Amino acid sequence: MSTTAEQAVGPDRKGAATRAAILDHAVDLASVEGLEGLTIGRLAADLKMSKSGLFAHFGSKQDLQLATVAAAAERFRAVVVEPALAAPRGAPRLRAMVEGYFDHIELYSGGCFWGATSAEYDDRPGPVRDAIAAALDAWLAALAGNARDAGVADPDRFAFEVYAVVMAANARFRLSGDRRVFDYARDVLARLTAELPA
Numbered sequence: 001m002s003t004t005a006e007q008a009v010g011p012d013r014k015g016a017a018t019r020a021a022i023l024d025h026a027v028d029l030a031s032v033e034g035l036e037g038l039t040i041g042r043l044a045a046d047l048k049m050s051k052s053g054l055f056a057h058f059g060s061k062q063d064l065q066l067a068t069v070a071a072a073a074e075r076f077r078a079v080v081v082e083p084a085l086a087a088p089r090g091a092p093r094l095r096a097m098v099e100g101y102f103d104h105i106e107l108y109s110g111g112c113f114w115g116a117t118s119a120e121y122d123d124r125p126g127p128v129r130d131a132i133a134a135a136l137d138a139w140l141a142a143l144a145g146n147a148r149d150a151g152v153a154d155p156d157r158f159a160f161e162v163y164a165v166v167m168a169a170n171a172r173f174r175l176s177g178d179r180r181v182f183d184y185a186r187d188v189l190a191r192l193t194a195e196l197p198a
Contacts, residue, residue, distance in 0.1 A: 023071035032110030034120040069131040091150040091196040112170040151197035
């Protein structure tokens, strides 16, 4: 590779790494303060960047919010879905998905990113709400599909029950600070997955 080609690749890689670092922080921040709490100024201050340098990565606040939702979906896929795919198809994979789903809420400073943002945007029409809804719909469809593979009689109901338990534990902990709710939720999820067909 020529020096000119190396110089061309270098800035692109650095720019991609900087954008990834910005979005990683934005996902954590949004779990605490919501997507409306994301501002170029706040992120620039937190990351010790200039506003203009950070703004160069996103054309608008909405672009930043949409990119943050996409980054959260990618993080979810990497820490919940991909590891579960290593388990055999059927009940073992479904159990792995359920366990990973519950464990993922501890990856965020403010609890579950999806719990925070879906509550924030559930009655705000527009592209950001649509992106959040699409990500949650995709996850519930994946859960239901794996439940179907595992022989669950009503896979859509199973997916909803898992989602409801995780979201309830997350919401209750955020309001009460009582960590016992996680034990309660784990017990409910254990009962749900214990009933899976062999």
